[in-house]
Structure formats: structure tokens, C-alpha cells
Amino acid sequence: MSQRILIVDDAAFMRMMIKDILTKSGYNVIGEAQDGAEAVEKYKELSPDLVTMDITMPEMDGVEALKKIQELNQEAKVIMCSAMGQQAMVIDAIQAGAKDFIVKPFEAERVIEAIQKVLR
Numbered sequence: 454m455s456q457r458i459l460i461v462d463d464a465a466f467m468r469m470m471i472k473d474i475l476t477k478s479g480y481n482v483i484g485e486a487q488d489g490a491e492a493v494e495k496y497k498e499l500s501p502d503l504v505t506m507d508i509t510m511p512e513m514d515g516v517e518a519l520k521k522i523q524e525l526n527q528e529a530k531v532i533m534c535s536a537m538g539q540q541a542m543v544i545d546a547i548q549a550g551a552k553d554f555i556v557k558p559f560e561a562e563r564v565i566e567a568i569q570k571v572l573r
Contacts, residue, residue: 455481456572459501461492461518462534463510467557471505471534474561480568489513493521496529503530503572505564506551508542516546523550530571534559 458480462468465487472482484499486492490513492506504522508515515533522529533546533554543554552571555564 455479456502456568457481457483457499458568459484459486459492459495459499459504461486461489461495461504461510461515462507463487464507467507467534467559470559471564474559474564475568477561478565489515489518489521492518493525496522497525503532503568505532505534505555505568506546508533508535508539508546514542516542516549519546519549519551532567532571 458475460468460471460482468485475482483501484495486495488510506515506519519531531551533543533551535543535554536557553567555567
């Protein structure tokens with residue numbers, strides 16, 4: 454069975470890039486969200502196997518959304534996506550339960566490697 458993934462990023466271009474990398478590697482992208490609040494709703498609705506979550510977003514940032522998803526499911530697998538220079542937020546995210554993080558701009562190999570590691 455292919456793994457079901459939810460992509461969360463406020464930039465449509467970034468969502469498209471990640472979706473492209475994942476679908477080419479045989480993953481099933483079951484949904485997308487453009488902010489943390491929408492991510493939490495989609496998580497409840499879709500129960501994905503894994504979430505890729507941008508850190509900096511309007512409404513609710515990725516760390517806050519991660520905490521809310523963890524409240525719904527302590528086993529939730531969330532990989533944070535961050536730009537350079539967001540180390541403090543990445544540390545917050547890992548402490549909040551993120552399983553890994555990938556840095557923008559994305560390298561396809563690194564994205565797939567992180568996802569495989571977390572889904573193992």
C-alpha cells in the first residue's frame with residue numbers, strides 16, 4: 454500500500470514541488486493545506502500516514518499546528534520544512550514531536566530519505 458501524505462505549506466509553488474517529488478517516488482499525496490489551522494482540520498479528516506509541514510505560515514505556524522496534531526495523535530509522523538536560519542524553530546518543532554526536518558530549497562533525495570526514515 455502506498456503511503457498517504459498531507460503537504461502543508463503557505464506557498465502553492467512549494468506544495469507543488471514537494472507533491473512532484475513524492476508522486477514520482479510512488480507516494481500518494483492525499484491532501485494539501487496552506488496554513489496550520491487548515492492542516493489540523495485536514496489531518497482530522499484524512500488521517501495521513503505522514504505530514505510535511507512548513508514552519509513559517511500565516512494563521513497558525515507549523516510548530517503550533519504540529520502540537521495540535523500531536524494532541525490528536527501522539528503517533529503522528531510530521532516532517533518539518535524550514536528555510537535556512539530557522540534553527541531555533543526547528544529545535545522547538547523537534548521538541549514538540551516532529552520526526553525530522555528538511556531544509557528549503559528541497560533536494561529530492563533528501564526529501565525521500567527523510568520520508569523513508571520516518572515511515573520505517
